[in-house]
Amino acid sequence: MGRLEEENVNAAPFRTAAEAVDWITGLMPVTGIRPGLERMRLLMEKFGHPERRLKFIHVAGTNGKGSVCAYLNRVLRQCGYDVGMFTSPYLTSYSNRLQYNGEDIPDDVLLRLVNRIKPEADAMADTEWGPPTMFEVTTALALLYYGTVAYPDYVVWETGLGGRLDVTNIVTPVVCVITNVGHDHMDLLGPTLADIAREKAGIIKPGVPVVTTETRPEIVDIFREKAASGNSTLYVLGEQFRFESLSVSEEEQSFSFSDPFRTFPSLTIRLGGKHQQANAAAAVMALEVLRQYYALIMEDGDLEEGLRGTAWPGRLETVSREPRVLIDGAHNPEGMEALAAALRDVYRFDKLKVMIAMMPNKNHESTLRHILPMVDLLVITEPDFHRKMKAGDLAEVVDRLQKEIGRPDRVIVEPDWRKALEKLTEAEDAASPGTLHLVTGTLYLIADVRSWLLQGTKSEKGW
Structure with missing residues (x-):
């Protein structure tokens, strides 16, 4: 190692990935949760807006969004695409949140990128905006990883909390998915299901198709109004697409699926619980939108094999x-x-x-x-x-x-x-x-x- 390289290493804020992760996770008790996008916009500006180079599938909802992400990730990879997947929370290690083709972000890449983020985070802390939160730093890390290192064909992008003011909403996706609206995080998202629905509808962008498995008319109407305001096509379970349960067991289950474009007589999944059929149907509808309007190449066999091979830890x-x-x-x-x-x-x-x-x-x-x-x-x-x-x-x-x-x-x-x-x-x-x-x-x-x-x-x- 040359002298200049050695000086640069010594000047870096962190020397190991573990140190970098400790700093990030240590921000949570200090900064807490501060909804809003302004700090993220400022950070992305500092790094040349890596989010603008990527194609995102943005997934929100009270329940099922992690499973939908898992289905999307597995099918896209089965089709031969390179896929980034950003999810929360993580069950084993921090790096689980940032995956590329099924592998966690490498330690050396994590260290290098966090060493880029830390000085900008410190500089922001000295302004009226205050320090970025753990969520913001982690999202910035993901965007730098996917937009400057890995360059996946698609990024499956899970909302952290709500939607409208969630830091993941910094991106403009190619398709959105909203699974459902339930009683969760009401202290931050609002006291009623309508309030929560409006927050989740905040991920809907002008001209971007939206898929939802929510079926309650009063909630769907909120999504419908938001989609219509931006000329976005809305695909609602029970209206534009449908599924019907065929069989259910502890080991696997199957269902039929139909949408405006075609019908699948039988698709099989191995995640447990009938609710997973709705999650899989949401993923299939989103993939069908990409196939129809964005030239996604998806053979029937790859869809079937991808769904069957999907696993998601901690869910039944x-x-x-x-x-x-x-x-x-x-x-x-x-x-x-x-x-x-x-x-x-x-x-x-x-x-x-x-x-x-x-x-x-x-x-x-x-x-x-x-x-x-x-x-x-x-x-x-x-x-x-x-x-x-x-x-x-x-x-x-x-x-x-x-x-x-x-x-x-x-x-x-x-x-x-x-x-x-x-x-x-x-x-x-x-x-x-x-x-x-x-x-x-x-x-x-x-x-x-x-x-x-x-x-x-x-x-x-x-x-």
């Missing part, structure tokens, strides 16, 4: 067979309703044991009402995260509902999630195939339990 995922452990990040009423439906319609068990932890800003009573009537044993715990709902506080909610519903039969409160997991699986019937152990609630709990059961380590989970 079996992580252990003996004992039988299922994990699902159902953290709001709509997510828990879908989970409860899957348990009734798909999974077979004689006894259901559930471990749960939640974040403090959720609609807990409405969420729990969907699952408690089915539960024999409930273990209440806490996620290993700086923002969390105390196990005792969640137990109070359960106690009120238990008196009304009469279930679950038994409740254990154990704040330590590792000890809680032991209590969930320690009984003599734990190994019985008739006993299903379910870990659900916040993804911060799901992340740790998944890593612990599969790798024997904690995760680096977070946003």
Whole structure:
């Protein structure tokens, strides 16, 4: 290494990727969540607007957006395209959020790009705008990675929170997807579903097609009005495209699909729960729009194989067979309703044991009402995260509902999630195939339990 190179390395803010990630994740407790796009616009201007060189598929919604992203990513790659995928939260490590062709961003690239971002972030901190947030720095990192290093054909781009003021809304996509509108982040997005719908509709750009699986007329009308104002074509489930369930099992499920362009008599997916058929249908409709209007080359066989091969961790995922452990990040009423439906319609068990932890800003009573009537044993715990709902506080909610519903039969409160997991699986019937152990609630709990059961380590989970 030459002297000049050595001096440049020494002058860099960080020497390792771990140091760079520690700085980014350390911003969360300091800056919190500050909705708005002005700081992102200023950062992108400093870097020459890398977002303008890329083709994005922007995905928003209360539930299912991660699964839709997974379907899109897998099918596009099956078709031979290079694909970037930006998602949140992450379940194993920070780098999971920034993938290119299924691989996490390399450490050396992450380090180099964060060393470019840090001086600009410091300079911004000294202005009236204040320091950029963790979300903003991470999004800037993604845009620099995809727009200056990887150059994918498409970027599957998941909204972090809401839509209108979410930092991902800095991009102009080729197609948008809005899965649904539910009771989540109401402290930030508004007290009603209409308020939340307007925030999510904020990703709709003039002239950009929109796909939605939302079917409630009052919500669809909000999307329709926003799309019409910018001459954007809206594809609504049940109107412009449809699917019909053909079969459902624990291992796979199939459905038929039709849109204005063509019909597929049968498509197969392996993600669990009937709600995944709607998520897959949204992805297919978005891909069909790209095929019809943007010359996407997609053979029927590649679509079928891509859908069948899609996996998405933490969503109705079996992580252990003996004992039988299922994990699902159902953290709001709509997510828990879908989970409860899957348990009734798909999974077979004689006894259901559930471990749960939640974040403090959720609609807990409405969420729990969907699952408690089915539960024999409930273990209440806490996620290993700086923002969390105390196990005792969640137990109070359960106690009120238990008196009304009469279930679950038994409740254990154990704040330590590792000890809680032991209590969930320690009984003599734990190994019985008739006993299903379910870990659900916040993804911060799901992340740790998944890593612990599969790798024997904690995760680096977070946003």
